[in-house]
Amino acid sequence: MMRTHYCGTLTEALLEQTVTLCGWVHRRRDHGGVIFLDMRDRDGLVQVVIDPDTPEAFATADRVRSEYVLKITGRVRARYAGTENANMISGQIEVLAKEIEVLATSETPPFPLNDDFTNVSEENRLKYRYLDMRRPEMLERMRFRSKVTSQIRNYLDENGFLDVETPILTRATPEGARDYLVPSRTQPGSFFALPQSPQLFKQLLMVSGFDRYYQIAKCFRDEDLRADRQPEFTQIDVETSFMDDEDIMTMMEGMIVKLFDNLMGVKFDKFPRMTYAEAMRRFASDKPDLRIPLELVDVADLLQDIEFKVFAAPAKDPKGRVVALRVPNAGDLSRGKIDDYTKFVGIYGAKGLAYIKINDITKINNGLDGKETGLQSPIVKFFPDAALQTIIERTGAQNGDLIFFGADKAKIVNDAMGALRIKIGHDLGMSTTEWAPLWVVDFPMFEEVGDGQWTSVHHPFTLPKVSVEEMKADPGAATSVAYDMVLNGTELGGGSLRIYTVEMQKAVFEALGISDEEAADKFSFLLDALKYGAPPHGGLAFGLDRLIMLMTGASSIRDVIAFPKTKTAECPLTQAPAPVEPNQLRDLGIRLREKPKADDAKA
Template sequence: MMRTHYCGSLNESLIDQTVTLCGWVHRRRDHGGVVFLDMRDRDGLVQVVVDPDTPDAFALADKARSEYVLKITGRVRQRYAGTENPNMPSGMIEVLGKEIEVLNTSETPPFPLNDEFANVGEEIRLKYRFLDMRRPEMLQRMRFRSQVTSKIRNYLDRHGFLDVETPVLTRATPEGARDYLVPSRTQQGSFFALPQSPQLFKQLLMVSGFDRYYQIAKCFRDEDLRADRQPEFTQIDIETSFMSDEDIMNIAEGMAVELFDELLGIKFDKFPRMTYAEAMRRFASDKPDLRVPLELVDVKDLMQDVEFKVFAGPAKDPKGRIAAIRVPQAAEKLTRSQIDDYTKFVGIYGAKGLAYIKVNDLSQGVAGLQSPIVKFIEPIVLELLKRVGAENGDIVFFGADKAKVVNDAMGALRVKIGHDLNMLTCEWAPLWVVDFPMFEEVGEGQWTSVHHPFTMPHGTVEDLKNNPAEATSVAYDMVLNGTEIGGGSLRIYNPDMQKAVFEALGIGEEEAQEKFSFLLDALKFGAPPHGGLAFGLDRLVMLMTGATSIRDVIAFPKTKTAECLMTQAPAPVEGKQLRELGIRLREKVGE
């Protein structure tokens, strides 16, 4: 081995010992004829001092520059009083360098990898990702990610789960996003699809009797990207047999509790359970951030006879919603310009405006209110304020529109105000959201799956057929601080129920056989009751490390346009390869 120790592992217990380090020059300083090198490797930094008493080593240290790769042998010693650095694990000691070997030189990096890094744009970071990942911050995140996956494997192994790999080349399945397609050379005109998840295969493993399966699996979705989305992402995939939904949630919850306790020192209590219906009613979100104490209150019934068209239309629309958010003591905290900014903010979600009432003095009745809408709802305004629990000094905001628009806009506004006014009541707020709708209407009498078409509904086959609009599923999402980090369900294991779900989705028998014959056949041969869930590893690590994007916790991520700037992928391929695949490209429109 070239080294005896990692830089970041040196401490006072090694004083007077001779060590050999290999790493990169993080920073070089020349102080009064003595050269100081901050040496860096994956474990951290250590200060190396080289003085003229060792002329060969000194000459090499004097020529060394940032990102040179050096091998240094020297003696560990206590730092002089007043020069200690309590911010570094090795900050109480330094290495007196005796021998230096330059293993490789380096050109000047395109951006600094030390404290001057702050203003470097993401595009150049991703182009030179191999350099970006040398930064201590990125090294630490990737090390943390490795610790997370290691603890997950250990936890699931202890609980009797088997790690089984499933295929990456499979067939296209309807899971809500576009598939990445891979043309077949041997079966020209046919395509593999990269898996959006191992869903069907893990269900087949349960039919095969594996009982408890897990996999840390790569998944692929060709969809529009955001800060927490990537075209390829990593899933902690779990499936079990002979377990209830409560059993599965307890297994998953135990894993999350152990992760946060052992890696962050954070102890969670029992996760609360909340139905989807309650989450939407109180927080206008199926992944509510419970750190924010604000809640929505429905006031649609009070607006039935109001002539003000902003409220009258949604009040009479069966698919409309009118909801209010009371923000305690916000009248003095929020300026008119801030309220205007919130109006623009809800516009992002399709809201046409943002009505509000400032409550100055309730003892004066209507005269104690300040708002352009009071005159339009004067007969009911005091009853409305009583319902939302308004007090002097409060501001009450209103959303009125189709339910989806109100939920999207007011749910986001609730969280934004909570953060803007520093209203968070705790640092971490986990919960389970359960009993999701089975279907979402995409047209008159047309439905799509909220999760996927293999999700078990509550009730009987007849219940599902008679009232698909009201059907709920045995599904559960784990939510943390307003982010869904995992979700799953019990699966359909009865062919009759699976057929009924396909019928509700408009999937005929012929189409079902064409797309899912292998699963449907498997259900006929003693399929056990089974269910599972999957965690988004990237999102989980993002939350645990405090990163703002999953790109900061993935070694080689793509951009928001699904490009790899480092390798310049995707890229054209030679005509010969296309001919072997039986593919001819059409000219782009306009060429």
């Protein structure tokens, strides 16, 4: 072996021993004829000292620069008093070099990899990702990711799960996002699809009798990207037979509890359960951030008959919603800050943001009778005194509080006020805890996308909580045996019990407008399998990248993936996607359409 130790593992236990290190020059310093090199490898840093008493090593050290790759042999000694570094494992010692060999030189990196790393664009970081990952911060994240996957595998292995790989080349299925398609050379005009998830294959494994399956699987979705989305991502995929939803949630909760305890020293209590309906009512989100104590209160019933149509119209609309959000001790928020929040909810389609400041709770009236009102707001005059009194009572508002209102179609109100609740909570430092996990359960089976048209809230293989007849009679009322694990407002994973009878699966396809012919064309292999003794089964999939992002405090999953894509699904490192040679397209029977010229496009 070329080395005896990693740089970051050297401690006082090795004093006076001779060691050989291999790594990169993190920083070089010349102090009065003595040269100091901070040497770096994947395990950390160590300070190496080269003095003129070793002229050959000194001459070599004199010409090395940052990111040179060196092999150094020397003696471990204690640092002089006052020069220790408590922030490094090796901070109590240094290595007095006797021999230095340059294994590789380096050009000046396009950005610094030491403490001067600031204001480096993400585009540049991804273009030179192999350099970016040399930084201790990135190295530690990748190391942490490896620890997480190792512990997950151990937990699932110990609980009787089998690691089974499923195909990457499969067929397109309707799962809510666009597929990445792969043309077939041997079957011209036909295409494979990269899997959005191993969903159908893991169900087939249950039919096969494998009983407990897992896979740390690559998945692909051609969708618009955000901070927590990538075109290719990693899923912790789990499926099991003969377990009900509570059994599955308990087992998967145990895995997350153990992860956080072992790797971060964070101890969770039992995760609370909250129905989808309650989450939407109280927090306007199916992934509520329970660190923020603010809650929404419905007030539509109080405002249906007022003359102010901004509130009255959505209050009367069956698809509308009117809510109040009490913010304690926020009555002194400036008009400028309220205007900022008004612009913020506009991002989600809200047309405005009404508010009431509570100055004196003993004077709750609209002021129209000439009496002084303890409420400050342009909208107070439109509200009957009784409605104002009930709003104050429902929200629990006190002097010095501020109440914001949302009134519009339910989706707009939920999106806007749910986001506002989180933003205000973080802006005003209202978090009550560092970590807040929960399970959200009892999701609707379907979501209406048009007059009498439905789409799956999760996917079309989710088991409804109702009978076939009940679902056919009223799809909108059907709930499902589905469950999402949420942590700090982020969905860590989602799952459900699955349909395991042909009758129910066909009924769900029918509700979704999938004809028998289309179902046979796309899912005949699943429908056929369900005829041969399919066991009751269910599972769950965690987003590994999101999990690591949360655990490390990274701001984006791109910072916890070795070679991620940009927000536009491009790879600056390899410059993918890229054109291919004409002969490759010819072999695939593909001809590209020419882009229209600018003048033609205008015409």
